[in-house]
Amino acid sequence: MDRRSEAPAATLDVRDLRMRYGTKDVLAGVTFSAQQGEVLALLGPNGAGKTTTIEILEGFRARSAGDVAVLGTDPERGDEAWRARLGVVQQSWRDHKLWRVRELLAYQARFYAPFATADVARPWDVDELIDVVGLSESANAKIVTLSGGLRRRLDLAIGIVGRPEVAFLDEPTAGLDPHARRDFHDLVHRLSDFEHTTIVMTTHDLDEAENVADRILVLDEGRIVADGSADQLARELTTAAEVRWTSGGQRHVHAVRDGDPSDFVRDLLAKHADVTELEVRRVSLEDTYMALVQRAESGLSRRGGKPDPTTPKASKGQA
Ligand SMILES: Nc1ncnc2c1ncn2[C@@H]1O[C@H](COP(=O)(O)OP(=O)(O)O)[C@@H](O)[C@H]1O
Ligand SMILES: [Mg+2]
Numbered sequence: 001m002d003r004r005s006e007a008p009a010a011t012l013d014v015r016d017l018r019m020r021y022g023t024k025d026v027l028a029g030v031t032f033s034a035q036q037g038e039v040l041a042l043l044g045p046n047g048a049g050k051t052t053t054i055e056i057l058e059g060f061r062a063r064s065a066g067d068v069a070v071l072g073t074d075p076e077r078g079d080e081a082w083r084a085r086l087g088v089v090q091q092s093w094r095d096h097k098l099w100r101v102r103e104l105l106a107y108q109a110r111f112y113a114p115f116a117t118a119d120v121a122r123p124w125d126v127d128e129l130i131d132v133v134g135l136s137e138s139a140n141a142k143i144v145t146l147s148g149g150l151r152r153r154l155d156l157a158i159g160i161v162g163r164p165e166v167a168f169l170d171e172p173t174a175g176l177d178p179h180a181r182r183d184f185h186d187l188v189h190r191l192s193d194f195e196h197t198t199i200v201m202t203t204h205d206l207d208e209a210e211n212v213a214d215r216i217l218v219l220d221e222g223r224i225v226a227d228g229s230a231d232q233l234a235r236e237l238t239t240a241a242e243v244r245w246t247s248g249g250q251r252h253v254h255a256v257r258d259g260d261p262s263d264f265v266r267d268l269l270a271k272h273a274d275v276t277e278l279e280v281r282r283v284s285l286e287d288t289y290m291a292l293v294q295r296a297e298s299g300l301s302r303r304g305g306k307p308d309p310t311t312p313k314a315s316k317g318q319a
Helices: 050-058 101-110 126-132 148-160 178-195 206-212 230-237 261-271 285-298
Strands: 012-021 024-034 039-043 065-070 086-089 166-170 198-203 215-220 223-228 241-247 250-256 276-282
Touching: 012 050, 024 050, 024 065, 024 215, 024 223, 039 050, 039 178, 039 206, 050 065, 050 166, 050 198, 086 148, 101 126, 101 148, 126 148, 148 166, 148 178, 178 198, 178 206, 198 206, 206 285, 215 230, 215 285, 223 230, 230 285, 241 261, 250 261, 261 276
Parallel strands: 039 198, 039 215, 086 166, 166 198
Antiparallel strands: 012 024, 012 065, 215 223, 241 250, 241 276
16 A cells, blocks of 8 residues: 555645845745655755755754745644654764664664554664665674765665655765765665655756756755756756857857747858858757856856856857
């Protein structure tokens, strides 16, 4: 029996969420929802507000404004029974060094026992969980001896030992090599496929978001600027094309934001007989995201009238 099949309400419902630290608006109206079993990637550069968002959903931070429901409950009013239905993997866990893997999981697991229901067997059987996350060979190892990849699997196991309906993972693969990262993605998929766990995972890496998520939410300057599958994102965010050419002995670049670049090219050729080295290139999703990251890192604000991320950079040196 699928214990969650009769719940049609959104697992997460976030409307116009705002967060202000001092005078700084970090979240300026974030709206999204998620259904049971979806894997969401919250993607954005460092400082975009990913941790803030996720901690508000977990009930660890009080928001400034907006409506938030997680499993139908406002996180600011969630009780222990509600909390037992969530799984949390924080950005960094560096404690419990001298504990052994199985020992720590068994200890954590006990806290969930009172919250078992007729439908949900809580906690997870520890040995089964150790097997699921691929830690069988390390079950008796001291935590301090685990590699980065194994440590993150343990973090995940700690996060899900209560068989959560929603799991929040904050940059769970930061610092992992590509192989360990792929293993971790497989694990996330298994959780959503077999346990129907709703997963919200943050990352600043577009590749990772494309690999792991059913849906990607791009957070930029406190707002969701795109929400969809990787394909939808590519269509939504990358309407721009670059046209490059040489004329009058100079290299030129022009960004076409809307419509078909052919119109611009036709016009260009009609006006300038000496055009050579003509090139038309669609801006890729990678280009767009990279521009957004660069802008975030340089501290420039789009709202301050600074460069739009969909505008391709002028070619090196000339234009
Ligand atoms: N407790 C806090 N007090 C003041 N500013 C904060 C606090 N937490 C985060 N910030 C600021 O809010 C912004 C978003 O931070 P954060 O949510 O950690 O972003 P991300 O996880 O996307 O890197 C950053 O500019 C950060 O410096
Ligand atoms: Mg963060």
